[in-house]
Amino acid sequence: MAFDYCVHKLTGSVQHYSWGGTKFLPQLLTIENPNHAPFAEYWLGVHAGGPASVEVNQQSVLLSDIIASDPVAALSAPVYEQFGGLPYLFKVLDVKDMLSIQVHPTKEYAKVAFEKEEAAGVALDAPNRNYKDQNHKPEIMLAMSEFWLLHGFKSEAKILETLENSAEFQVLAPLYKSEGLAGLYTFLMEMEQAQVDSLLGPVIKRALRNKQDGKIDKTSPEWWVAKLYENSHGIYPIDKGVFSIYLFNIVCIMPGQGIFQDAGVPHAYLEGQNVELMANSDNVLRGGLTPKHIDVPELIKNIKFKHIEPVIIEGTKPCMGESVYPAPTQDFGIATIKLGGSYSFEHEAQSLDMFLVVEGGCVVNNQMSVKTGEAFVVFPGNKLNIHASGKTLIYRAFVPSIAAYSQHEEN
Ligand SMILES: [Zn+2]
Known part of the structure; x- marks a missing residue:
């Protein structure tokens, strides 16, 4: 039976890195954690290290397989042409212990450096391999709690x-x-x-x-x-x-606020919970607080040595409950949708959009009920009606260059 490119439940993948907390993600995702294992990240995307799956007739199918079988239907022709795949990876993080200090390359530099490592015969999975792909890795994150991070060099x-x-x-x-x-x-x-x-x-x-x-x-x-x-x-x-x-700015952002990390800006997450959206890349140059490989000359080449005044991003004025967080990249966009029980959110997907419910619950198109911790995917061209069953908070990830953000009309 052909796959129906409409709306489906989406299940991500948990990463148990040692810096993660033991309570937040198990609670959000309703997963028992009797041994207090660290639950660091929850990934919604097609990354091979933690692929998400789509519910199809009570069965679980990899989102990557669905995209591969008909990329134009799954992503839209313009997104497929521009990116060749899903351009973003959507995550929830619970940072208990500090993460490594890191910086990400520009797209231009990643391409050249990747080819150089390929030519030098450094295996893709070698511990000293810096560039895993030819992509940049801009990141935006929205705080779910009080969130602390290091972001760029302080003023002179x-x-x-x-x-x-x-x-x-x-x-x-x-x-x-x-x-x-x-x-x-x-x-x-x-x-x-x-x-x-x-x-x-x-x-x-x-x-x-x-x-x-x-x-x-x-x-x-x-x-x-x-x-x-x-x-x-x-x-x-x-x-x-x-x-x-x-040397870096210590920044605290509160729930509802966000921050964008572009190529060349050194950063490290210190503590808290957030939602993070990034380009689909593994290109990370590390500068400490990690047992992983540190290549100082490459790190220095990728850091922009300039003083940064951190810019905290507030969402746009809500439109039907949705507030968009502007990020200066074509690879992804992120929005929050805050609903009460009395009105619905109407949306027509222009890209492969992911929705993650983190508070409350909702009914989608009068047929699919979605609880806290659950996610769903909407393929381009589909109309959505989201009706909240009480105070509800949803995050939406999308591809903005194509998804000319539509003004939602009330029904
Ligand atoms: Zn980063």
Whole structure:
């Protein structure tokens, strides 16, 4: 029987990375977690590392298979022509422990660097392989809780203040003044481990004391440095990523707010729950706080050495309950839909759209009921009517370049 490209339930894949929390995702997804395993990420997409599946006549079929069997029907002709597949990966994250410090390449650079690694014969799954594909990886995330992250280099004045007000970092101030951000960061990332340990040892010990004494809060880099080491046996060898905690902006965003991370902006998630939408790519250059491969020269090539004032994104004024979060990329778009019990949301999908219900529940097209933690996929050209059964919050992922965001008319 031919597949019906309309509306179907969608089930994602859980990633149990060690930094994940043990409660949030099991609760959201109604999964028992008797052994308190970490549930770090929930993926809705076609990534081979965690593919989502679609419910078809009570059976489960991979979304990637459905797209492969008729990409034009599943994605629309323009999206298929432009991207050759589903351009985005939609995720929910529960960050209990800090993630690695990272940066993503531009599309142009990823293409060249990928081909270089291919030509050099570095296997795709080799631990020292940097570029897994030829794509960029812009990311937008919306906070589901109070969410803390590192995002871009602080202002020049703030970095200078950090250096000059620290007994250990003072020696770095002249270098920063003469060589600038790139000179300072490169120097720190290339520093010998013994020197890193002797420079950062007292910094970490003081941070641990200050956190224990309640002298610092989450706005201070010391608080995060202390969190990183407070439960570990010994602090050596010290991770070079600690430098970044002092050099980057510490940002807190609240539920309903978002932030966009473009190529070249170094970042790291610190703590909280969020929804994240990114281009379908694995290209990550890491700068610490990870056991994974760190290629300092490639990291330096991909970082934009400029001071950043973080831009917190607020959604547009709601239209029939939907608020769109503008992201400067063609690969994806994201919106929240907030409904009460009294009115419906009308929508005509222009792309492969995914909906994830995180609060409340709804009935779609008078036939499919969707509960908290459930998701559904809508293929292009289908009309939707979403009727909430009470206070309901839904996230919608879509492809904006094609899905010329339609003004929803009331029925
Ligand atoms: Zn990232």
